[in-house]
Amino acid sequence: MASPGLVGQLPTELLFIWHTHRIPILFTAVSVLAILRLALYYRRTREKISTSPLPLSPIEKTVVELRPEWLPENTTLDPSILNLDNHAEESTIVAAPLEKARKGPKTVKGKKMRSKVSKTAPTFDHKIDQVQPLIFFQSLSGATERYATEFAKIFSSWASSSSSSLLSPQILDLSYIEFDDYFISPPKSDSNVKYFYLLLLPTYNIDTVLSTFLENLQETHNDFRIDTAPLSALLGYSVFGFGDKEDWPTEEEGFCSQAREVDKWMARLTGRKRAYPLGMGNVKGDASARLEEWRVGVQEAIVEITEGRGLGEGVPGSGDPAESDEEDIDVVEDSDVEVISRKLVRPKKTARVDDVEDLGSMVNSSNSDSLLPIDFTTYKSKPASTQAPKEMVPITSPTHASLTKQGYTIIGSHSGVKICRWTKSALRGRGSCYKYSFYGIASHLCMEATPSLSCSNKCVFCWRHGTNPVGTTWRWITDAPDLIFDGITQAHYKKIKMLKGVPGVRAERFAEAMRIRHCALSLVGEPIFYPHINELLNIMHRNRISTFLVCNAQHPAQLAALVPVTQLYVSIDASNKDSLRKIDRPLHRDFWERFCTCLDIIRNRRFEQRTVFRLTLVKGFNMAEEVKGYADLVERALPGFVEVKGVTYCGTSAAGTAGLTMQNVPFYEEVAEFVTELEKELNARGLMYGIGAEHAHSCCILLADSTRFKRDGRWATRIDFERFFDLHEGKVEGTRLEKGEDGTAKVVGWRPEDYIGQDTPEWALWGNKGFDPRDVRVYRKGKGPKADAENAAEAEAKKGNFKLVEI
Ligand SMILES: Cc1cc2nc3c(=O)[nH]c(=O)nc-3n(C[C@H](O)[C@H](O)[C@H](O)COP(=O)(O)O)c2cc1C
Numbered sequence: 001m002a003s004p005g006l007v008g009q010l011p012t013e014l015l016f017i018w019h020t021h022r023i024p025i026l027f028t029a030v031s032v033l034a035i036l037r038l039a040l041y042y043r044r045t046r047e048k049i050s051t052s053p054l055p056l057s058p059i060e061k062t063v064v065e066l067r068p069e070w071l072p073e074n075t076t077l078d079p080s081i082l083n084l085d086n087h088a089e090e091s092t093i094v095a096a097p098l099e100k101a102r103k104g105p106k107t108v109k110g111k112k113m114r115s116k117v118s119k120t121a122p123t124f125d126h127k128i129d130q131v132q133p134l135i136f137f138q139s140l141s142g143a144t145e146r147y148a149t150e151f152a153k154i155f156s157s158w159a160s161s162s163s164s165s166l167l168s169p170q171i172l173d174l175s176y177i178e179f180d181d182y183f184i185s186p187p188k189s190d191s192n193v194k195y196f197y198l199l200l201l202p203t204y205n206i207d208t209v210l211s212t213f214l215e216n217l218q219e220t221h222n223d224f225r226i227d228t229a230p231l232s233a234l235l236g237y238s239v240f241g242f243g244d245k246e247d248w249p250t251e252e253e254g255f256c257s258q259a260r261e262v263d264k265w266m267a268r269l270t271g272r273k274r275a276y277p278l279g280m281g282n283v284k285g286d287a288s289a290r291l292e293e294w295r296v297g298v299q300e301a302i303v304e305i306t307e308g309r310g311l312g313e314g315v316p317g318s319g320d321p322a323e324s325d326e327e328d329i330d331v332v333e334d335s336d337v338e339v340i341s342r343k344l345v346r347p348k349k350t351a352r353v354d355d356v357e358d359l360g361s362m363v364n365s366s367n368s369d370s371l372l373p374i375d376f377t378t379y380k381s382k383p384a385s386t387q388a389p390k391e392m393v394p395i396t397s398p399t400h401a402s403l404t405k406q407g408y409t410i411i412g413s414h415s416g417v418k419i420c421r422w423t424k425s426a427l428r429g430r431g432s433c434y435k436y437s438f439y440g441i442a443s444h445l446c447m448e449a450t451p452s453l454s455c456s457n458k459c460v461f462c463w464r465h466g467t468n469p470v471g472t473t474w475r476w477i478t479d480a481p482d483l484i485f486d487g488i489t490q491a492h493y494k495k496i497k498m499l500k501g502v503p504g505v506r507a508e509r510f511a512e513a514m515r516i517r518h519c520a521l522s523l524v525g526e527p528i529f530y531p532h533i534n535e536l537l538n539i540m541h542r543n544r545i546s547t548f549l550v551c552n553a554q555h556p557a558q559l560a561a562l563v564p565v566t567q568l569y570v571s572i573d574a575s576n577k578d579s580l581r582k583i584d585r586p587l588h589r590d591f592w593e594r595f596c597t598c599l600d601i602i603r604n605r606r607f608e609q610r611t612v613f614r615l616t617l618v619k620g621f622n623m624a625e626e627v628k629g630y631a632d633l634v635e636r637a638l639p640g641f642v643e644v645k646g647v648t649y650c651g652t653s654a655a656g657t658a659g660l661t662m663q664n665v666p667f668y669e670e671v672a673e674f675v676t677e678l679e680k681e682l683n684a685r686g687l688m689y690g691i692g693a694e695h696a697h698s699c700c701i702l703l704a705d706s707t708r709f710k711r712d713g714r715w716a717t718r719i720d721f722e723r724f725f726d727l728h729e730g731k732v733e734g735t736r737l738e739k740g741e742d743g744t745a746k747v748v749g750w751r752p753e754d755y756i757g758q759d760t761p762e763w764a765l766w767g768n769k770g771f772d773p774r775d776v777r778v779y780r781k782g783k784g785p786k787a788d789a790e791n792a793a794e795a796e797a798k799k800g801n802f803k804l805v806e807i
């Protein structure tokens with residue numbers, strides 16, 4: 001044991017050693033750290049080099065025949081004939097997450113949402129409480145007063161004919177009331193009477209009562225003696241603005257600016273109780289129609305309250321008057337964790353499958369335990385095991401938790417739907433995705449869904465966070481297509497409704513969004529993997545919903561059997577076999593043969609439907625030196641269009657493992673350079689593709705076959721969707737001809753040329769960047785022309801080139 005004296009001396013000893021040897025100690029520590037860093041750096045560089053593609057290998061041009069094993073039509077239930085080989089799933093089966101799930105599933109997500117919703121839960125007891133609507137207006141030259149009086153009349157007659165818990169509305173002129181009586185707290189009255197505010201307001205860029213009203217709202221919010229949300233006892237509120245688009249054509253130029261301000265301050269004062277999006281009408285145009293639309297929406301919101309459902313689930317609106325681009329949207333995504341009722345989409349009984357196209361036998365048979373997995377990859381003499389099918393994404397699995405966390409709603413056990421960021425952006429008037437610029441698809445009318453969350457690739461840039469099930473066979477319990485359709489559309493509408501309180505959502509777009517017009521079957525997973533994809537597509541077309549289907553070029557049989565869609569895509573992630581293996585990491589051993597066969601199918605079907613190559617460029621993986629290879633592929637399949645898009649970095653660990661970093665995301669200029677080279681290469685081969693449109697905002701450029709999609713010298717890349725449905729329904733005749741046995745030509749269907757829409761708009765053409773001028777472009781902090789100008793000025797200042805600026 002050390003004596004107390006020695007112990008007492010220890011600090012002094014240590015101090016002495018430190019003073020004597022501190023330089024060598026410090027030097028050694030710094031050297032060790034530097035060596036460690038160097039070692040790490042060297043390792044990373046090596047990994048990166050090893051993932052870059054091999055030099056171009058020419059593609060094989062031999063036509064690949066469809067093999068029997070790729071054809072589901074030829075499969076039967078006799079295991080000895082099927083000779084299944086499940087090799088590919090051995091390392092990737094969905095059973096693994098299932099096992100984990102049983103040990104201890106994480107179910108925190110659902111609870112989290114409830115707490116958020118409960119914060120905004122209605123304070124209305126529909127059995128005893130009553131709603132008192134108050135209609136406020138302000139008017140200088142009388143227009144708003146006329147609109148408000150007419151509005152109140154219609155609204156009153158509706159109120160008197162609806163629920164008894166709805167009182168007759170009162171109309172109040174802001175010029176004659178004491179603001180403090182209504183805007184510091186709701187009026188005092190019978191405790192069972194709850195208020196709902198409607199505000200109909202013009203805008204004046206001069207001092208009027210409205211300016212005083214706005215100041216008052218702001219002061220109330222900022223008054224430290226008053227609660228910051230003193231109007232939170234209101235059941236809800238909504239604002240409608242009247243403005244003049246002739247003199248104030250856009251919101252930047254001041255259209256309805258005061259109504260927008262009032263809307264924002266009311267959001268704060270009420271604690272985010274925007275019951276319906278801000279409506280805006282042009283008094284020299286659409287004011288009456290917009291007001292009518294808004295009235296219907298507001299009435300629906302009030303009905304929800306009187307029925308005890310409060311403002312509905314989701315975000316009641318951000319109260320922050322200084323809106324950021326995504327801040328309020330993120331809240332929605334976080335809270336978006338509900339799952340559409342399982343009962344809704346669970347198939348009654350699952351059947352044995354003789355033929356994947358044979359829907360009836362699949363859904364209705366009573367023996368659910370005997371579904372056989374069918375492997376389309378290879379044949380082997382080993383008979384298949386007759387395992388009972390499982391759910392692809394069981395509700396208790398981590399995959400389910402992970403997907404719902406990412407904002408997906410899982411329908412049944414293998415389908416998903418998600419609101420894409422462009423849908424939100426379009427609802428707020430901030431621009432649609434490139435599909436609007438190229439084809440005329442407004443993003444707020446578009447649903448993004450997939451009937452199969454599972455895929456047979458594990459692409460390095462996939463945003464699935466490496467969590468989705470993968471496999472080469474469909475061996476899961478299969479949900480019926482009509483139930484999937486009902487599930488995804490209901491979930492989509494529900495998600496749209498959740499956005500009604502988000503600042504900036506436009507009432508007219510919100511109303512339009514309640515009718516889905518387009519479906520992008522491209523979310524995650526492989527849609528044609530779902531055995532009843534054709535039935536699902538037919539249901540969509542019957543509902544006049546257009547279909548953009550993206551497949552991964554790994555399922556030739558299903559591709560060959562697919563009914564014509566509005567636009568058919570194949571993902572072309574590499575130009576040669578080695579590069580494709582590295583970037584898509586396919587599970588099929590014969591992935592290259594499958595890929596090439598799919599190209600041949602696309603070529604064969606190019607006169608039936610619009611066909612598209614989608615290239616996702618990843619710097620360091622599939623760009624450099626590959627232009628000729630891609631041109632070979634285009635020459636082989638002759639698609640109508642080639643969409644070239646820079647990869648979006650998803651920052652997942654899966655991407656990290658694959659060696660993908662921000663450095664692999666190409667700049668728009670690099671994508672543009674690539675496309676220009678590809679165009680040149682194609683033209684040199686006599687293939688007359690040209691750059692038809694661009695959407696710089698999403699780093700996407702469109703090459704189109706000018707012999708088919710140019711009309712009178714102008715690009716015509718847009719789609720006439722109504723005509724597509726009319727062709728489908730046989731209301732108009734197509735022009736695709738085939739020679740009959742007697743040698744005469746007969747109409748056998750339609751061609752893509754039969755449903756070409758309007759000319760590509762000027763703003764979307766090459767060189768014009770592709771942002772619809774009617775929308776407002778919102779830049780993230782530190783981005784955009786203003787930031788560029790500021791940065792340039794700063795750089796100039798640093799160089800000493802000062803200039804006078806207006807202050
Ligand atoms: C002096 C003046 C300024 C205006 N400023 C705006 C404006 O900044 N933004 C806008 O959208 N409309 C503006 N307007 C149009 C009015 O908002 C619009 O005519 C409205 O219907 C007037 O309503 P009222 O007749 O009820 O007063 C302005 C009109 C006037 C006469």
Ligand code: SF4
Nearest residue numbers: 420433443446448520
């Ligand atoms: S097309 Fe795609 S990106 Fe555009 S809105 Fe639809 S789902 Fe979103």
